[in-house]
Amino acid sequence: MRIAIAGGGLGGLTLARILHRHGIGAVVYEREAGRSARAQGGSLDLHPESGQRALAEAGLAGRFRSAARPEGEEHRILDPAGRVLVHHRPEPGSFSGRPEIDRGALRDLLLESLPGDGVAWRHRLVAATPRPGGGFGLTFDGGHRAECDVLVGADGARSVVRSLLIDAPLSAVATLVELGIDDAARRHPELAELVGPGNLWCVGENRILAAQRLGDGAVRVGISLPADDRPLDTYRDRRALLDLFAGWHPSLTALIEAGGPPTVRRIEAMPTGTRWTHQPGITLVGDAAHLMPPVGEGANQAMLDAAELAAELAGNRGDADAAIRAYEQAMFTRIQPIAEMSARVQAMMLSPTAAEDIVRFFTPRPTEPAPTA
Structure with missing residues (x-):
């Protein structure tokens, strides 16, 4: 089973790592020239039920703790006059919440866990053509070609692979x-x-x-x-x-x-509730599957997608189609309420009454802990 993963972001690399742990080979095709080709952005908080769970299944929980910053959970909300409206202070040194880690550090951690030939740099996918006997022929910018039995689109907001499954408006x-x-x-x-x-x-x-x-x-x-x-x-x-x-x-x-x-x-x-009709040998993870407003769920859900897809492929080695179908059905169900929540939070954050709404959102009820960003 030759698995091609289009896109070397957090979702694609997590998928490759967990498959590798199960003895399943996969190649990540990444358009960038190398791991230092561009800055990877800011930091993100990894949630225990999604991003941290995926890293545990990747065997990287210990390395994550070495690179993460639990103090980065500290979060203050101010009004335009500089008055503090909310101040969340995490328990010092605790990893029980959602510790921050720089995106670049997390990506490096995943890259270093893969074999040397696990990522093909300078491979920007431009076309994927179904083969008569199943699988896909891949064409990359510059004329490179490859073949695979399973194609996973982890290629982000403007996914090339997504266009083979659905025409989802952005x-x-x-x-x-x-x-x-x-x-x-x-x-x-x-x-x-x-x-x-x-x-x-x-x-x-x-x-x-x-x-x-x-x-x-x-x-x-x-x-x-x-x-x-x-x-x-x-x-x-x-x-x-x-x-x-x-x-x-x-x-x-x-x-x-x-x-x-x-x-x-x-x-x-993408519109909340976006789904596609299952097709053999192809699926999507992360932003390629469910692009949401950036309110803290995107990277976490991409990594959880990867973990769940890898588990299905490892458990159904003789039937990749059944594995993909099971993954997609579970993912669609999981993502629906998260995408709806993300849309509501995005709208709230940029509303005329954002300060009041956000303070209310981050103020815990008597029996609940304070949420973190």
């Missing part, structure tokens, strides 16, 4: 502007103190100014705005960004002033 749900502050503790100690070891959200009407501390001491700043029709270049002008936060406390807008060149992208999502 809709813009937000605009995200990102800036970076390197070596924040030395260069901008006041901002490092403001952000703290974890995450900071400054919430106003229809906009959020957020920041998070990374493991290397850098601070990643993010500005979330409702989706609109304005050209993205509008948001690459620092003065225009500052004008969006006119009247906010200077200690908060200092995050924008200190950041590097802004990068901008549209945040898109």
